[in-house]
Amino acid sequence: MSKRFVLDITLPEWEIWVKEKGFPQYRAGQIYQWFVKGIQETARMVNIPEKIRSALSDDFIIRGLTIEQELTSAVDGTKKYIFLLHDGHRIETVLMKYKLGYSICISSQSGCRMGCAFCASAHAGFGRNLTSGEMLGQITVVSDRIGERIHSVVVMGIGEPLDNYDELIAFLRAANDEKGLHLGARHITVSTCGLVPQMLEFIYVNLQVNLSVSLHSPNDLLRQRMMPVANVYDLNTLLDACRKYVTHTGRRITFEYSLFDGVNDSVQDARDLAARLRGIHCHINLIAANEFDGSPYHKSRSEQVRLFQNTLEQAGMTVTLRREMGADIMAACGQLRRGLQEKGQP
Ligand code: SF4
DSSP states (O other): OOOEEGGGOOHHHHHHHHHHHTOOTTHHHHHHHHHHTTOOOGGGOTTSOHHHHHHHHHHEESOOEEEEEEEEOTTTOOEEEEEEETTSOEEEEEEEEETTEEEEEEOSEESOSSOOTTOHHHHTOOOEEOOHHHHHHHHHHHHHHHTSOEEEEEEOSSSOGGGGHHHHHHHHHHHHOTTTTOOOGGGEEEEESOOHHHHHHHHTTOOOOEEEEEOOOSSHHHHHHHOGGGGTSOHHHHHHHHHHHHHHHOOOEEEEEEEBTTTTOSHHHHHHHHHHHTTSOEEEEEEEOOOOTTOSOOBOOHHHHHHHHHHHHHTTOOEEEEOOOOGGGTOSTTHHHHHHHHTTOO
């Protein structure tokens, strides 16, 4: 049987493992705690005897994620990490510092199958789903690296989280576990391009995490050009699922809208968007679009962004403009990994 990564093991599974090995029961909690702290070398597990450390190395993958590159923005201090996974796949993780604390944007897959036309991850192709432990590890390893606790998490990096549903749910439960990382569910946001069946399932798992939906267009025709998923689920179907989320959870939903010059940023687009979303308890997050070489779309001009935002606000919508972070280190999802692939690396 192939070895599992230590962060994929739950506390009850550690309890079974120590029992099978003949180690004292209390060791399970100690082992779990060490790995949740981001430790990836057994030598650092100072209260664990050598015999147990060596059994751990024999039975499990201890180092699941290695930081291959770390870039720091000279503009705002945003950090971007390229992680090499134990089997050679690569993912990206972005760390941002806000007034409230550190926020981390993690990947859920190596690459993405969704094929959005404006996204570097889609252009770089699909590798594989991440395990829950590999999602958790992006938080724990970065937290250990900077010596600080992470305040909030967005699952918005490379990949479509709801396309890796079971591992995502396992990750959310592990991140929320009070004996482990103990991250408040309300400090976690899952972002989807709109996989409706999984969204409906997600609504009813009763995790108090935030849901964010990438819309990027007020009409089906344009959305279909930008996002292939829109050919499967039209806006009416998607927005019905969003209404169900709001009704069932009592929580506000966020719509992400990236602005592209001359594509989806006209005043009429803003009016159509407001009309579409009227009556849904929501918040619109406008994004200064991330460009990458070869992208068919370009960033909207700042006057146009302001006009778009004003039009939405005048229509009574709650809108924020996401600050562009780490532009000088290519913080947009998938750009660095794509760069490495173009140099012939997996
Ligand atoms: S935008 Fe998100 S869902 Fe679309 S291809 Fe990129 S990573 Fe996948």
